[in-house]
Amino acid sequence: MSKSTLVYRGLMTSTLSIALTACINLQAPKPVIQSNIPENFTQNADQNHAGPSIAHQGYQTFFSDIRLLQVIEMSLNHNRDLRSATLNIQRAQQQYQITKNDQLPTIGANANALRQVNPSINPNHPYASYQVGLGMTAYELDFWGRVKNLKDVALNHYLATQSAQQSTQISLVSQVTQAWLDYAFAPANLKLAEQTLIAQQDSYNLNKKRFDVGIDSEVPLRQTQISVETAQNDVATYKTQVTQAQNLLNLLVGQRVPQNLLPNQAVERIRTQATFATGLTSDLLNNRPDIKAAEYQLLAAGANVGAAKARLFPTISLTGSAGYASTDLQNLFKSGGFVWSIGPSLDLPIFDWGTRKANIKISETDQMIAVADYEKAIQSAFREVNDALAAQAHIDERLGAQRRLVLATQTTYQLSSARFKAGIDNYLSVLDAQRSAYTAQQGLLTLEQSKFNNQIELYKALGGGLNQK
Template sequence: MRRLTLMAAAALLSACALGPDYQRPDLRLPAQFRLDTSGSTDSLGDSGWWQVYRDPTLAELIARALQNNLDVRIAAARVDQARASLQATGLQLLPQLSAGASLGEQRVSTFSAPLPDRRFERSSLSADLSWELDFWGRIRRTREAARADLLASDASRQAVKVSLVAAVATQYFTLLALDQQLDITRATLELRKAFVDLTQAQFERGTVSGLDVATAQAQLATAQANVPTLERRIAQTENQLSLLLGGDPAAVARPPHELASQPVSPSLPPGLPSSLLERRPDLRQAEQALVAANARVGVAKAALFPTISLTGSYGSLSNEMSQLFTSPAENWSIGVNLLQPLLDADRNRYQVDFADAGRRVALLGYERSVRTAFREVADALVGRQKTAEYEAAQAALVSAQNDAHEIALARYKVGYSSYFDVINADRDLFAAKLTLTQARLDTLLASVQLYQALGGGWQAAPPPAAATGG
């Protein structure tokens, strides 16, 4: 028995696994991202989310979301599933031992055995050992696929975190923008109410017509109609953010920050395209899916060959319990089992074709994911650059419109400017301020999209002392 076991172990160690060994496909990556001329290996994506989103309120919201979000918890449970599957697969490489015992009494009918004592005790004790010799690498390839599934599940969990961090930042910045637009609207309401009073007084003195009063009141109503729209959008955004935090729809406490005071992520280069393959969790997930599909080709090929197992058993059988452990009651066996599928041979060959096609699907999916990632980074780079330029131009427009409004109002009060000059200047200034707020939001969201496209946001936050530099 011992000699046979050693021979089987030596044969097992020398056996090779069927199927192709995995090699990362050569996708001929570009040397740098489009619009990036730095060529630096440093990347914004290597920064932790607490370094990029430095608003204390936002940082606290992100931490809560990563702790309580249901999608993150579901992804973590799937990792546990994949880990348990890998551990169960690993046990197939070990001998399988089973034991059984029975104790009973049997009564024989007088019609079948005319014996004086028709009652018999029957007891048995057995142990069976079976060990499949993995000559063709079926179990090893299965374990390789299970390990890739585990890594893919963990990468998927990290990808969920990246999306969650970006979603929380997006909803938070959107809330601040809506708050600011609501403040602008309310301030405009106060100015227009005062202008309605001024126009009404001038009408009573006979210096303006009733048309001027009606037009001023219409301008006031236009601003008033904007208030419930903004309040609705604020409530809905709060509800969405509450869901991301793992809670029920509720108001989100936040300080009255000016959107312009929000720090934009540092202008670090995006890094090298080759490093994106390691940093972005969704690309690691796609690659591990390819690794698993490649390993399953070997599993399918191994199914074409016979399964070889060592078997052994030892037991005792006795009609009396007292003799169960005596030498005459012992029985044992040892052997080698060879199982070759015959009727399923064609089916197994089709399974090889199926697995090979699955590997090609995974390969093409991986390449598509990589190309999509490069496009997302390029889009985010041009987005961050152009939104910042647009915001600067819009800020200059607001400054000019504010000067025009003040001049038109001052001239109107002394009778040097027409009423319609004031109305036009007020309307243009109001629209320019709202547009500037949206431009600032777009600049912040462009930074969020770039950080997400570079694969940042899944890193675990350091302890509070380390995060604050204490």
């Protein structure tokens, strides 16, 4: 056996042994996260803390109105944003499969025919050569974990995309429910404006009669006319809002919502349970898919650091082929025509003017950005929950005060009207009382809708709306 053959076999044995046993992963360690997670939510009473988080309830369990549940189901099937997010998952999954395949050698068939002249043998008679076989393209021996880190980058991007789709679904359930409520309360406001317009028109007719017979001056008549025109403007405004609310709901659902699934009046209840359990603060990290997406992006950034560092070391690739070769096409596959070759190749850039080190700095900076984004995602999640809890803590007090205000202004309006008809007061006191009563009733409808919206926001902020049951 020749010396060159021994050297070649030794090189091959050493190369394969290193490839199988001595791979190094240069992936950056996971950085320390300083999110300052509180032990309890602010404004969180004991009854809110006890029990598992409402985020574990599917929307079909959390919401009580059958019509609303059907509208949500339609949106999950037809909404374009959710469909786009789902397609992004499929794209990321295929990209991960590509990077995963890069860890395996690529085998391809090849065949060629060559017509040539050898001047040293017979320059006047060209001859042909034929070859067919299988070849392995340059297969990188992943000593430093570059290919594995790139696979981890693609995997974490895929998982982040999946979490983003889940976050889109949670947001969609919330948006559809709030749009459905907008449509429920817009007709209620329209009805209030129409009732006010009728009352203003009656007052205008009464003042016109008093003016025609000379009891009052023209001032009360014109004041009443101003109120009538204002009420007519409000009616037109709320009619527009009804149409716009329906248009928004149709957009979110992705198709026209059937009329039988739309509320015909302001709803009194949208949830099945009376209490809201927020669970432990640590549950929020598991229930919020946007936090998970930020964490996966952080892991991907760490893997990118490892891939960039691996570029500092030599890239060793393995190529090989096996097949048949002959100068006679008829004898191509006969005995003696089998040929093969295999060997490593080394690629080590010597002078790159600092490009590889700059890429490492960039990847490390990207990792620090991902850390900041992850910490902000956690802090934003807690802020959203605390804001919703703060609003929930006092919404019933505000509703109670607003209902008493409505009763007081209506009583004042009735008394002012009676005193005006008896000739005790002028009409200005009636107008003030009427405006106050109308404004108080509008404020009550707004607060009632705000209470429902707060329940939806708390459910969303805790991560609810992902499970369907």
